[in-house]
Amino acid sequence: MADVVFSAVHKRYGAVEIIPGLDLTIPEGSFTVLVGPSGCGKSTLLRMIAGLEEVSGGSIHIGGDDVTTSDPSQRGIAMVFQSYALYPHMSVADNIGFGLKLSGMAKTEIAARVADAAETLQLTHLLDRKPKQLSGGQRQRVAIGRAIVRKPRVFLFDEPLSNLDAALRAQMRVELAELHSRIGATMVYVTHDQVEAMTMADRIVVLNGGRIEQAGAPMELYRQPATPFVAGFIGSPRMNFITGEEARKLGGDLVGIRPEHLRLSENGPWIASVRHVEHLGAETLIYAEAEAIGPLTIKAEGDVALEAGKSIRIGFNTTDLHRFAGGRRVPN
Amino acid sequence: MRIRTKGQGQELAMLLPALFFIIALIVTPFLLSVWFSFTDQRLVPRPIPTKFIGTTNYERMFVDPLFWQAIWNTVVFALIVTPVQLAMSLGAAMVLNSAIPFRGFFRSIAILPLLLPMTVIVSIWAVLFRIPAGPFNAVYQWFAGQGNYVDFLGNPSTAMLSVVALSAWATFPYQMLIYLAGLQDIPQDLYEAAKLDGAKPWQRFRYITWPGLRNVNIFLLIITTVGALKLFTQVDILTKGGPNGATTTIIHYLFKQGYATQKVGYASAVAVFFFLAVTAIALLQRRFLKNEGEA
Numbered sequence: 001m002a003d004v005v006f007s008a009v010h011k012r013y014g015a016v017e018i019i020p021g022l023d024l025t026i027p028e029g030s031f032t033v034l035v036g037p038s039g040c041g042k043s044t045l046l047r048m049i050a051g052l053e054e055v056s057g058g059s060i061h062i063g064g065d066d067v068t069t070s071d072p073s074q075r076g077i078a079m080v081f082q083s084y085a086l087y088p089h090m091s092v093a094d095n096i097g098f099g100l101k102l103s104g105m106a107k108t109e110i111a112a113r114v115a116d117a118a119e120t121l122q123l124t125h126l127l128d129r130k131p132k133q134l135s136g137g138q139r140q141r142v143a144i145g146r147a148i149v150r151k152p153r154v155f156l157f158d159e160p161l162s163n164l165d166a167a168l169r170a171q172m173r174v175e176l177a178e179l180h181s182r183i184g185a186t187m188v189y190v191t192h193d194q195v196e197a198m199t200m201a202d203r204i205v206v207l208n209g210g211r212i213e214q215a216g217a218p219m220e221l222y223r224q225p226a227t228p229f230v231a232g233f234i235g236s237p238r239m240n241f242i243t244g245e246e247a248r249k250l251g252g253d254l255v256g257i258r259p260e261h262l263r264l265s266e267n268g269p270w271i272a273s274v275r276h277v278e279h280l281g282a283e284t285l286i287y288a289e290a291e292a293i294g295p296l297t298i299k300a301e302g303d304v305a306l307e308a309g310k311s312i313r314i315g316f317n318t319t320d321l322h323r324f325a326g327g328r329r330v331p332n
Numbered sequence: 333m334r335i336r337t338k339g340q341g342q343e344l345a346m347l348l349p350a351l352f353f354i355i356a357l358i359v360t361p362f363l364l365s366v367w368f369s370f371t372d373q374r375l376v377p378r379p380i381p382t383k384f385i386g387t388t389n390y391e392r393m394f395v396d397p398l399f400w401q402a403i404w405n406t407v408v409f410a411l412i413v414t415p416v417q418l419a420m421s422l423g424a425a426m427v428l429n430s431a432i433p434f435r436g437f438f439r440s441i442a443i444l445p446l447l448l449p450m451t452v453i454v455s456i457w458a459v460l461f462r463i464p465a466g467p468f469n470a471v472y473q474w475f476a477g478q479g480n481y482v483d484f485l486g487n488p489s490t491a492m493l494s495v496v497a498l499s500a501w502a503t504f505p506y507q508m509l510i511y512l513a514g515l516q517d518i519p520q521d522l523y524e525a526a527k528l529d530g531a532k533p534w535q536r537f538r539y540i541t542w543p544g545l546r547n548v549n550i551f552l553l554i555i556t557t558v559g560a561l562k563l564f565t566q567v568d569i570l571t572k573g574g575p576n577g578a579t580t581t582i583i584h585y586l587f588k589q590g591y592a593t594q595k596v597g598y599a600s601a602v603a604v605f606f607f608l609a610v611t612a613i614a615l616l617q618r619r620f621l622k623n624e625g626e627a
Contacts, residue, residue: 050524050528051527052524052527052528071527072524072527072528073527073528073529073530073531077528078528079524079525079528081521081524081525082521083519083521085519085521085522085524085525087522087525087526087539087540087543088543088544089543089544089546090539098526098529098539099528099529099530102529102530102531102535103530146525146529
């Protein structure tokens with residue numbers, strides 16, 4: 001286990017600056033998720049920790065050691081790739097033990113560690129198979145096995161679930177979270193999926209244009225987003241934003257309220273016309289157009305009988321409003 | 333029960349033009365060769381009619397020392413030129429696949445030999461081999477002293493190696509292009525994963541590149557071997573099979589028998605033997621080197 005510290009880290013590709021000076025500490029033993037839209041620099045940041053991408057300026061320390069220019073294999077890290085990057089001609093056992101073999105470890109020790117990792121990940125019966133004979137979820141487990149067998153100081157995950165179907169993704173989220181609880185290692189996880197970030201992280205770093213918008217615990221980011229970008233990025237469906245005169249009446253240049261904090265209320269202050277309704281069983285998503293406000297999404301519990309074109313009134317608690325001025329949060 | 337559909341008729345119709353040319357230009361001449369190999373067919377028709385002579389051509393062929401020398405020369409040439417050419421093309425492909433400056437320019441330069449007809453290439457190399465003061469001998473004299481030279485094409489011990497050097501250079505860009513495509517097909521993630529696993533450059537080649545090129549290697553091994561066994565142009569222009577038969581290959585032998593001495597029946601027997609031998613070699617290579625994914 002080790003912490004990861006970025007100090008004034010820059011990354012440039014020619015004249016284009018991807019990461020314009022970034023300071024960040026990833027605490028020891030944490031499950032930190034780097035999240036943000038495509039092109040925000042999250043994968044670049046992960047690859048710089050791994051040593052697969054050169055740092056243009058600043059330094060990176062792992063467990064107190066300056067690894068800025070160290071060889072990838074000397075950093076004490078292991079990485080799970082989006083494509084899994086399993087060696088296609090090697091068996092599962094050889095894939096998992098490859099790094100140990102290259103390090104010169106004794107065959108008996110390699111076999112013991114591979115068997116141990118395989119048991120942890122329920123891969124024992126697949127050890128003789130080749131990657132192409134495995135399902136997506138099994139390949140994912142082999143990639144994780146290859147990482148844990150090396151007992152690294154830091155685990156890196158680069159969008160590891162994005163190639164899996166929705167059901168398997170949900171299952172693997174739980175398995176990864178359990179793995180973290182079990183081995184307690186520092187894990188850095190990159191995703192563009194805020195659901196993955198919210199469900200697995202004990203710390204989320206939201207990136208935008210190579211800068212940190214906000215870093216903190218998932219519920220902290222949900223409850224008190226520091227910027228409109230974080231407010232809009234964290235939470236599903238996306239937060240509703242109100243601008244102009246109506247926002248000023250509510251106390252900000254920009255006011256946000258989450259769909260789950262809006263309710264259908266006969267006494268509600270906003271009058272809206274229903275555009276579309278999605279019935280999800282346990283909840284209903286109502287897309288409406290409110291007078292003087294614009295489009296709103298309402299997440300109502302249970303199955304709500306509504307049709308497009310119907311007029312509704314919408315209510316909310318003022319304590320659920322998120323007010324922003326000058327691009328920053330205005331304290332309630 | 334099989335039902336013939338309109339789609340199958342269309343497929344057959346689309347196959348017909350290719351089938352026609354295969355039958356007209358490959359199958360028919362081959363069957364004619366088989367027939368000629370059992371006759372005393374001459375190149376120019378004679379007043380005496382061609383007659384069936386059984387296996388006489390084959391019997392004569394197997395006791396002709398020049399035939400066996402041609403076989404030996406062809407095998408030696410193929411055994412040397414195939415690995416040399418594949419190593420050259422793989423090395424060049426790896427360099428051109430790496431992040432070198434002006435990569436596009438060097439890629440264009442590297443395929444130039446492929447654009448020249450073999451006759452032009454051989455003529456250029458004939459100048460390079462010239463004695464006593466061709467460019468190669470100029471380099472040799474730089475080391476061995478003035479007045480010394482090597483008769484590259486006139487000396488039996490260097491003639492075949494000279495043909496090997498020329499042949500390896502002349503067609504390696506074709507193999508290089510295929511290797512380049514194969515290299516670009518290997519995911520970069522694998523190299524990155526291997527770097528994290530602590531693999532050094534040689535180990536990345538050994539464990540990622542080489543197994544990743546397995547199917548390409550099998551394909552190139554077969555076509556390069558078959559190409560080498562068909563060696564003719566270089567030998568015919570440079571050495572005419574000499575000196576003392578040192579560079580006579582099976583195709584050159586066949587050509588001389590069929591055209592110079594006009595014994596088409598005998599040359600057909602050599603051609604049939606050559607066809608069977610090349611087919612056997614290609615099948616053996618396929619049997620022992622299965623593609624990735626084959627049982």
